[in-house]
Amino acid sequence: MDRRLTKGNIALAEGAIQAHCRYYFGYPITPQNDIPEYLSRNLPKVGGVFIPAESEIASINMVMGAAASGKRAMTSSSGPGISLMQEALSYMAGSDIPCVVVNIMRSGPGLGGIAPTQGDYSQAVHGGGHGDYHSIVLAPASVQEMFDLTIKAFELADTYRNPAMIIADAMIGQFQEPCRLTPREPVVVPDKPWALTGCKGRAPQLLKSLYLADGEQEAHNLVMKQKYDIIRDREVMYETRHLEDAELMIVAFGTPARIAKTAIENLRARGIRAGLLRPISLFPFPVHQVHDFSIRIKKILVVEMNTGQMLRDVQISAHRDSRIFFYGRPGGGVPYPDDIEAQVVAALEEA
Amino acid sequence: MNRIFQRPASLLDRPTHFCPGCTHGIAHRLIAEAIDELGIRERTIGIPGVGCCVFLYHYFPIDVLEAPHGRAPACATGMKRAQPDKIIFAYQGDGDMAAIGTSEVIHAANRGENVTVFYINNSVYGMTGGQMAPTTLLGQQTTTSPYGRDFKSEGYPIRMAEMLATLEGVCYSTRVALHTPRHVNQARKAVIKALEMQNAEMGFSVVEMLSTCNTNWRVTPLEAIDMIENEMIPYYPLGVFKERTGKDFL
CATH class of the missing domain: 3.40.50.920 (Rossmann fold)
Known part of the structure; x- marks a missing residue:
């Protein structure tokens, strides 16, 4: 198998392209800038869209709009930027909208530093945003896994209609290793009949997370719990x-x-x-x-x-x-x- | 007998949750009529903000995405880039667009995103009980400005239509009002024009609609109509602040 010396962040970005992600929205923050830089260069070559958003809040909400359209969409950031995204991540979990969010962690709290660290484990794994939800969280430990797990993250996000996060430290993001830059298996993007594409020939559809009527929110939370139980059952790696x-x-x-x-x-x-x-x-x-x-x-x-x-x-x-x-x-x-x-x-x- | 007036096909026959005297319902109707007139219902997607506007999906037989508070223009950006052939509109109140969402709307407008924002300005946070917003008039009493808005502490009411009109990406920025039949007719034309310009891929369009909130203004519906005429319009002048005639980008 042909392998090339590749930087972790680049392997991740190329993994996103190979996973048929065509929509990236992001805001600069170290140590993940290689990802938006690579995608700004390479997404247009495959008919994709790159927007340098005005903030991480805008980035993740643009992801929501593209993902609600049924497209594979992603953003990437680090500590402070990921904190700003938590509102929309909660909305997407509550509205069953899949997406991939990458956190190349920097140390904190606050502005912190950019050396390798894992301080965002609890934020990623035990919520982060408000409400009773989980993101799927994958942790690569090599450049090859940066590539493979990015493809896997899109697959899991779509399968469970849920946000998926990749958390890696600056070491994994910044170092170089030989990496196979082709998917292990052919990438299949599933049909998304729930997507908002205009109601031509079908009933109008809605993606929302507001449940005000008596018992509605509880019922929704219990359905979400069933989903998390299935994920716990099937997706441990x-x-x-x-x-x-x-x-x-x-x-x-x-x-x-x-x-x-x-x-x-x-x-x-x-x-x-x-x-x-x-x-x-x-x-x-x-x-x-x-x-x-x-x-x-x-x-x-x-x-x-x-x-x-x-x-x-x-x-x-x-x-x-x-x-x-x-x-x-x-x-x-x-x-x-x-x-x-x-x-x-x-x-x-x-x- | 010819039927000369009926409910638009793009507006569902549902009991309204809006208060008696509120003009949100008129705004809904105008948008539905415009969707009918342009024949775009099956390729239109609405994105309401958070507040009284959130129940958009309850009234419109179109696809709807519920955005986080203030973020509808960012969601609309992602959606329009993913589906350039669709008509995407955001529907936001002044708490949503002129307070928490100023960043998102300014940058969507500045990028010239080919989407439309319908902006309902009633000078208060309606759904949460009438708190002071950046749009609240000087001297106006609200539940969080009980002594009246004072510019020394709270600054001045923000004029969004004028501000957005300064951005190159904007093709159409106008302010209309919904308190008299004459004004509603003007608003109707503005709504259609905004959606037509999106259809022609001319860039970002925004229609600000001065709206009543008699419940939170603590007045009767008729008094609220007078307040739009005598208090809001003098500070928020009606008119077209920007209108491109072609795709005349710099």
């Missing part, structure tokens, strides 16, 4: 490494998972049996997988580039007898393999 004989399981996503793989190899060379569970889908979180492995592997080390956000989901998922340790580097700090190795050794030494 994760990777494992060396868990078969592990005496400690590292749980990490994105960049820390890659660093953990190096740490695990180093530890095993010293006879210390560590393994890895890497969630690829953060919503749905691999609840049952974490639980099932934790029955045998009593000790868990959660490694994140924040002060402990996915940690809560691991605590909820793991067996009640698990010993859960945490190592976090917030605010742009990136762990070294020997930092993780030291944490593993210390955890194993504890009674």
Whole structure:
């Protein structure tokens, strides 16, 4: 398979084009600017539309308009911009409008910094916007996954008529790796009979999220919950490494998972049996997988580039007898393999 | 017998949720008549904002997208770019367009998005109970300006039609009123013209309609009509502020 040295953000942008996304609306923010720059150059070549919007609020609402038309549409941003999009993300979840939103995270709170970080896990996975909803959230850990998971995100968004987010840190967005820039499987865009295309030959259609009549909103929330339960059932994605004989399981996503793989190899060379569970889908979180492995592997080390956000989901998922340790580097700090190795050794030494 | 007056085909026969005396219903009717006259119902998509305008879908047999508060011009942008052959209109109140949504409407207008905005200016937030808006007249008492709007604290009422007319992307910007038959006839022509210009791909069109909110103004419907004539029109003059005659872009 032909592979080309590609930057993470470019792989993601090319993935969007390959996924037949033809509508991109965005506002500049570091460290994701390669995405709009690439798409402003390449979308017009395939008959697509790129609009440099006046704000992230406008960007996501333009996405809503294009997506409500039945087209694949996306935007990308980082921390502060993603915060501005939460209103419309909530509206789209409530109105069953699919879209893809990319967050190449920067540290925060506030303006923060642009070094690799994972501070937006909770915002992405546990809501972000108002109301009782979930976005589907995918977390790539390589340039290839930036490409593949973007295609997957469009597919999941359309299947479930729900916003899908990709969250990655600046390391994944900015570094280069060999990448296959063709879809693994042919991309199929499903029919969207619900789209607003003018009511020629059919009854008028409506996309809305306002439910005022007694019991209407509750009924709608329960239908949404059914959808989330199906997503939890069918769409969990994760990777494992060396868990078969592990005496400690590292749980990490994105960049820390890659660093953990190096740490695990180093530890095993010293006879210390560590393994890895890497969630690829953060919503749905691999609840049952974490639980099932934790029955045998009593000790868990959660490694994140924040002060402990996915940690809560691991605590909820793991067996009640698990010993859960945490190592976090917030605010742009990136762990070294020997930092993780030291944490593993210390955890194993504890009674 | 010839029928000379009837409900437009693009307006559904439904009980109205608008208060007696409110002119939203007239605006709805004018838009429906224009859709009928231009024969565009099956390719028209409406995007209401949030407020009393939100129930657009309850009255129009057309496709409708419900936008977040103030964001209808951005939604309309995405929709029109995805479907250039459709007629896309936003329907926004003054709280929606002249307060929280100023950024979206200004930039949609400035890009010359080929969409139409119908802007209902009744000088208050109607649905939430008559709070002060950027459009509230000086001295006007509302539930959040109980001592009357004071320019020293709240600034001056904002004139959107004039402001939008300064933008190159705008092909048509006008202000009409809905309080007398003569004014309604003028408004009718403006609504048709705006949609015709969109059909001719001439750019962004906006029709501001001075509207009553007798409930929140705490007056009778007849007094509200007088207030449009004697208080609103003197500050918000009627007229055409911009009208392109062709696709004469710079």
